[in-house]
Amino acid sequence: MHEPLRPDIAAIIAAISPLDTAAIAAARARQEQLTKPAGSLGRLELLAIQIAGITSQEQPVVANKAIVVMAGDHGVTAEGISAYPAEVTPQMVLNFLRGGAAINALAGVVGARVVVVDIGVASPLEHPGLLSRKVAIGTANMAQGPAMTRDQAEEAIAVGIAIADSLARDGVRMVATGEMGIGNTTAASAITAVLTGSSPAEVTGRGTGIDDAQLAHKIAVIERALATNTPNRDDGLDVLAKVGGLEIGGLVGVILGGAAHHMPIVLDGFIAGSAALVAEKLSPQARDYLIAGHISVERGHRVLLDALGLQPLLDLDLRLGEGTGAALAMGIIDGALAAHRQMATFAEAGVSEREESKSNE
Amino acid sequence: MHEPLRPDIAAIIAAISPLDTAAIAAARARQEQLTKPAGSLGRLELLAIQIAGITSQEQPVVANKAIVVMAGDHGVTAEGISAYPAEVTPQMVLNFLRGGAAINALAGVVGARVVVVDIGVASPLEHPGLLSRKVAIGTANMAQGPAMTRDQAEEAIAVGIAIADSLARDGVRMVATGEMGIGNTTAASAITAVLTGSSPAEVTGRGTGIDDAQLAHKIAVIERALATNTPNRDDGLDVLAKVGGLEIGGLVGVILGGAAHHMPIVLDGFIAGSAALVAEKLSPQARDYLIAGHISVERGHRVLLDALGLQPLLDLDLRLGEGTGAALAMGIIDGALAAHRQMATFAEAGVSEREESKSNE
Numbered sequence: 131m132h133e134p135l136r137p138d139i140a141a142i143i144a145a146i147s148p149l150d151t152a153a154i155a156a157a158r159a160r161q162e163q164l165t166k167p168a169g170s171l172g173r174l175e176l177l178a179i180q181i182a183g184i185t186s187q188e189q190p191v192v193a194n195k196a197i198v199v200m201a202g203d204h205g206v207t208a209e210g211i212s213a214y215p216a217e218v219t220p221q222m223v224l225n226f227l228r229g230g231a232a233i234n235a236l237a238g239v240v241g242a243r244v245v246v247v248d249i250g251v252a253s254p255l256e257h258p259g260l261l262s263r264k265v266a267i268g269t270a271n272m273a274q275g276p277a278m279t280r281d282q283a284e285e286a287i288a289v290g291i292a293i294a295d296s297l298a299r300d301g302v303r304m305v306a307t308g309e310m311g312i313g314n315t316t317a318a319s320a321i322t323a324v325l326t327g328s329s330p331a332e333v334t335g336r337g338t339g340i341d342d343a344q345l346a347h348k349i350a351v352i353e354r355a356l357a358t359n360t361p362n363r364d365d366g367l368d369v370l371a372k373v374g375g376l377e378i379g380g381l382v383g384v385i386l387g388g389a390a391h392h393m394p395i396v397l398d399g400f401i402a403g404s405a406a407l408v409a410e411k412l413s414p415q416a417r418d419y420l421i422a423g424h425i426s427v428e429r430g431h432r433v434l435l436d437a438l439g440l441q442p443l444l445d446l447d448l449r450l451g452e453g454t455g456a457a458l459a460m461g462i463i464d465g466a467l468a469a470h471r472q473m474a475t476f477a478e479a480g481v482s483e484r485e486e487s488k489s490n491e
Numbered sequence: 492m493h494e495p496l497r498p499d500i501a502a503i504i505a506a507i508s509p510l511d512t513a514a515i516a517a518a519r520a521r522q523e524q525l526t527k528p529a530g531s532l533g534r535l536e537l538l539a540i541q542i543a544g545i546t547s548q549e550q551p552v553v554a555n556k557a558i559v560v561m562a563g564d565h566g567v568t569a570e571g572i573s574a575y576p577a578e579v580t581p582q583m584v585l586n587f588l589r590g591g592a593a594i595n596a597l598a599g600v601v602g603a604r605v606v607v608v609d610i611g612v613a614s615p616l617e618h619p620g621l622l623s624r625k626v627a628i629g630t631a632n633m634a635q636g637p638a639m640t641r642d643q644a645e646e647a648i649a650v651g652i653a654i655a656d657s658l659a660r661d662g663v664r665m666v667a668t669g670e671m672g673i674g675n676t677t678a679a680s681a682i683t684a685v686l687t688g689s690s691p692a693e694v695t696g697r698g699t700g701i702d703d704a705q706l707a708h709k710i711a712v713i714e715r716a717l718a719t720n721t722p723n724r725d726d727g728l729d730v731l732a733k734v735g736g737l738e739i740g741g742l743v744g745v746i747l748g749g750a751a752h753h754m755p756i757v758l759d760g761f762i763a764g765s766a767a768l769v770a771e772k773l774s775p776q777a778r779d780y781l782i783a784g785h786i787s788v789e790r791g792h793r794v795l796l797d798a799l800g801l802q803p804l805l806d807l808d809l810r811l812g813e814g815t816g817a818a819l820a821m822g823i824i825d826g827a828l829a830a831h832r833q834m835a836t837f838a839e840a841g842v843s844e845r846e847e848s849k850s851n852e
Binding site: 164165166167168169170171172173174213214215217218221222224225228229230231232234235236238239240338339427443444445446447448449450454457458461462464465468469471472473474478479480481482483484 | 525530532534535574575578582583585591592593595596601699788806808809810815818823825826829830832839840841843
């Protein structure tokens with residue numbers, strides 16, 4: 131066994147309840163009465179039913195949406211595993227804050243607010259729109275030792291929980307997970323390898339765009355990190371601390387906190403998925419609150435979603451992160467809930483049902 | 492060879508030009524300068540570039556969007572090929588006009604107007620919001636003879652062209668194809684079999700939800716229709732007239748007219764796809780204006796999209812029609828264009844480019 135979690139984190143996990151089966155049954159019954167052949171809205175029907183169970187509302191409204199973008203740096207960039215220099219992390223954080231990034235444009239289309247959090251960028255960052263919650267000045271190089279201490283990993287999770295609390299108090303009813311951190315596909319691959327029992331080669335991809343030789347090097351670095359740190363796959367916090375990242379820990383907290391507040395949580399890509407793997411290890415119940423927004427081109431993402439039993443909504447060849455795939459998925463979810471709430475029933479519209487359903491016409 | 496097309500239809504086809512290669516090049520160059528790894532927005536980048544070529548704008552704006560829902564009845568329903576009675580066609584048209592259908596909810600989410608057209612419903616229909624453009628009182632039973640005369644098929648196309656003209660005059664810059672017509676997956680399967688050289692069994696599915704025995708019967712009816720009518724696969728109009736439908740003809744016109752007006756055309760599912768097959772036969776150039784909104788569970792849809800060389804944007808297990816998949820896809824397209832227009836370039840944002848791109852830092 132392993133050390134107990136901090137009491138505040140343990141309390142949030144204890145607050146994550148099973149989905150509301152009565153609301154699920156009511157939503158399913160409603161879907162069967164709406165003016166369409168049963169099942170013909172496919173995934174949209176399943177989304178509406180899942181969110182009814184999450185929110186305990188037969189006809190859920192989640193108009194108030196937020197995308198939390200957690201930013202942190204990675205000591206493992208010293209090993210040369212990324213196509214971009216680490217200085218891009220703070221540059222992109224400022225780009226988010228000035229509204230110039232892809233996530234700003236996509237969040238605007240779906241009417242979601244973007245919450246930008248510095249949870250561990252290695253350089254000083256100031257901006258009136260930034261939530262400064264630095265747990266450390268980037269992680270340590272996991273190829274040489276643990277990326278974080280256990281305390282730092284818990285503190286990162288606590289930051290995410292506090293942000294979810296604050297959003298819930300502000301009336302936010304759906305949250306998406308975004309991130310920025312040069313080097314973080316390396317951490318996500320390491321986490322995914324450990325928690326899905328895969329080899330690094332099976333779950334490591336090209337990140338922002340490295341070539342074959344660089345990919346082989348990235349895999350070797352991850353193998354070294356796992357050999358050096360021997361993370362315990364039965365202990366999600368140990369895995370997060372040893373081979374994870376501060377922004378990944380923050381997203382674990384957003385997932386746990388969001389689930390405790392009965393919010394649907396829309397996962398973005400591979401990095402967010404690795405946070406979901408850790409969250410699910412800490413709280414298997416949290417899984418039911420997750421919606422996989424999309425599948426990215428990072429090869430480990432499919433492995434991870436399969437392990438979580440999640441089917442992605444979108445497959446658009448994205449590999450940007452930031453929350454971009456989750457933002458697009460929010461538009462699909464909005465559609466699913468609008469159809470669920472606004473459509474007329476067969477009785478209301480005076481539309482005939484299937485031939486075999488009719489009694490004596 | 493076959494008879495020439497009506498002069499008005501021929502004129503519209505002549506007005507469909509190749510995409511603007513200069514605008515495509517400018518949009519592609521812009522994508523490479525935006526603050527993201529090159530290619531990391533995947534399909535979104537390709538959409539922005541395609542729409543730049545369609546509209547001749549480096550940074551296209553298509554805020555004004557319409558979904559044209561063409562409704563028509565099918566004589567072939569006398570053969571018992573649908574799970575629903577034909578009376579559902581007018582009932583659902585009234586549901587669209589009262590705002591109670593799935594398409595109304597989904598169009599609302601993406602801010603598109605819904606244009607409902609009676610191009611051939613078999614019963615009288617009146618509503619202030621309805622465009623009454625009845626070409627015939629439903630089609631004839633294609634299992635016994637041609638569904639339409641050649642004149643009727645041309646008239647249906649002309650109706651669609653006139654609607655595209657009118658929308659363009661109203662400032663609409665993107666159009667989606669929707670439809671309603673009990674029995675119309677049978678027509679779409681027949682068209683797809685002929686124009687892709689497939690057997691009816693390969694391209695016939697369960698429509699609104701028939702069982703195995705009913706599916707075998709539906710395939711047999713389509714085989715009979717093809718044997719009875721011997722449509723000429725080199726003559727799109729002959730195929731449309733003999734085994735198509737009035738609403739399918741109307742959508743052929745919307746596609747041709749939309750392309751002539753330099754609008755991106757978002758296809759919905761299998762029925763809309765069969766209209767695209769006919770449109771492409773009449774004007775191969777029109778294909779470049781098409782965006783496949785989604786792939787439905789109807790098995791012929793994949794065959795048809797492959798034949799057109801189109802990749803669907805969404806795969807959400809939909810099989811409703813009405814334009815629902817296209818409406819959802821419009822949200823993705825909005826995202827693609829917002830990112831393309833609003834994102835900062837590397838230079839504007841002061842973000843470093845890839846290591847190998849840098850000269851002397």
